[in-house]
Amino acid sequence: MQGTANVKQEISHETTLFAEPIFHFGNFTLTNALLSSWLAVLIIISLAVILRKKLREVPSTLQNIFEIVLEGALDLCDQVTNSRALSLKVFPIAITVFFFVLINNWLGLLPIGGLGILEHGEHGLSFVPFLRGGTADVNTTIALAIMAVIGANLFGIFSIGIWKIFNKYVNLKALGQVFTKIKKDKTVIIVAPITFFVGLLELVGEFAKIASLSFRLFGNVFAGEVLLASMAALFAYILPVPFLFLEILVGVIQALIFSMLLVVYFTISATDHDEHSGHEAHKEHSQIEKESIISSH
């Protein structure tokens, strides 16, 4: 791996598995991945403001592009949620996370990573870049993953109430059924403790979701950066080009997967697993299927 020397100074950062600190505001350390994340936020905000100012009935080019992207994304969201109303509720956060992750992934590919400082370190001079893709830092991805999972649970609490969400993990309803159903169905005395234990396992599953979301995104982006650095070290001229295209594609796919999983988690949280909502979801699903078939012709 390139540039893995450790440098400690006032205004510099190092390149390792973890992002390097650039600056210290007293106790708060500014790392280069954090700076890239702020740059991505700045890009998103300025795009949003520009689009809002130039909003017309007959769209301009920029507005047209975003309308196409948003329409496609909303349809994809509908396929997951099976309900346009739920889609519209979840869509803002999903598309924001999508754009944030996408721009962060792509910022790591730009040659602006070459701006940096040479610092004196333990092994002599070492190069510390100012900008490094935000998602190439495990802190960013873990933060996004925690936000996604906790957000999904909060969304569930707001949608179907805190008692049902609490019952998903600590299944007191199943334990209560031991007393109410014991006369009708003798096997419930064995089934109910198992259901209770499965509910506790769901809690472990939430932490597994956090880990898998964060490490999938971090691993793909970080491995891509290391790959590009190795290819450039091998032969700097034509060789990195196909890998750059691969990394562009990987950036899009990983952003898409992250936001789609976010929509899935929100939908699962907000779905009431009673028969009533099951029928409703089925009806709306076939409705949306018909609409999409009609629109695709």
Next chain:
Amino acid sequence: MDLSTLAKALAIGLGAIGPGIGIGFIGAKAMEAIGRNPEATNKILVPMLLACAFAEAIAIYALVIAFSIK
């Protein structure tokens, strides 16, 4: 004796076997489905890529461990 290089190699080597086979299966089933119904190619492509990315994530977990072994 410094076994860390061997450890890194084993971590990623063994960790990539399962996902490799998995992605092969996903691709094979997708090819089969496209062969049966070529018009459905666009509908099959996106879920196939999604499933591939999930399978690949397991290999990426192994890669992260390989990177973090000193």
